[in-house]
Amino acid sequence: MIRPILLHPDPRLKKLCDPVAQATEDLVKLARDMLDTMYDAPGIGLAAPQVGINKRLIVMDCHKAPTPARPLILFNPEVVWYSSEHSTYEEGCLSIPDHYADVERPEAVTVRWRDETWAEQEETFTGLWATCVQHEIDHLNGKLFIDYLGLMKRQMITRKMEKVKREIARGGR
Numbered sequence: 001m002i003r004p005i006l007l008h009p010d011p012r013l014k015k016l017c018d019p020v021a022q023a024t025e026d027l028v029k030l031a032r033d034m035l036d037t038m039y040d041a042p043g044i045g046l047a048a049p050q051v052g053i054n055k056r057l058i059v060m061d062c063h064k065a066p067t068p069a070r071p072l073i074l075f076n077p078e079v080v081w082y083s084s085e086h087s088t089y090e091e092g093c094l095s096i097p098d099h100y101a102d103v104e105r106p107e108a109v110t111v112r113w114r115d116e117t118w119a120e121q122e123e124t125f126t127g128l129w130a131t132c133v134q135h136e137i138d139h140l141n142g143k144l145f146i147d148y149l150g151l152m153k154r155q156m157i158t159r160k161m162e163k164v165k166r167e168i169a170r171g172g173r
């Protein structure tokens with residue numbers, strides 16, 4: 001099931017999310033809905049607060065054809081190691097459509113999480129996967145990629161998004 005994605009600015013995107021105690025049937029269903037929503041958008045990552053759920057849950061799939069799809073469900077993801085090397089990617093966000101900006105982050109990260117069977121997983125991500133997982137974990141802490149930009153650029157994007165949201169509210173798009 002595809003769920004509506006919240007658009008910035010929204011107070012629900014600025015909150016610290018709560019840890020998940022166990023992978024209940026409802027939460028696994030939510031994770032699968034989030035994957036459907038992410039692929040439909042289309043996007044490579046989505047965090048629960050983006051669909052209005054204040055829980056530490058993210059999904060992602062950064063595969064590029066011909067590599068097969070690799071949908072990942074991560075409950076309580078936590079970065080346990082950051083590389084000292086950094087890299088810069090042009091990032092976007094499904095909650096801030098049509099806006100992109102370069103963000104510098106550690107080039108590789110080791111992340112620990114619980115999967116949909118509540119098994120503990122740990123993996124070192126590099127490249128786009130590393131950028132994506134850091135971007136999604138930021139969402140769980142109420143942080144957006146535009147928070148890495150200068151004040152002027154951030155305010156400009158926020159004002160444009162406020163206008164988009166007013167147009168949507170009026171039924172204009």
Ligand code: NI
Binds near residue numbers: 095135139
């Ligand atoms: Ni995002």
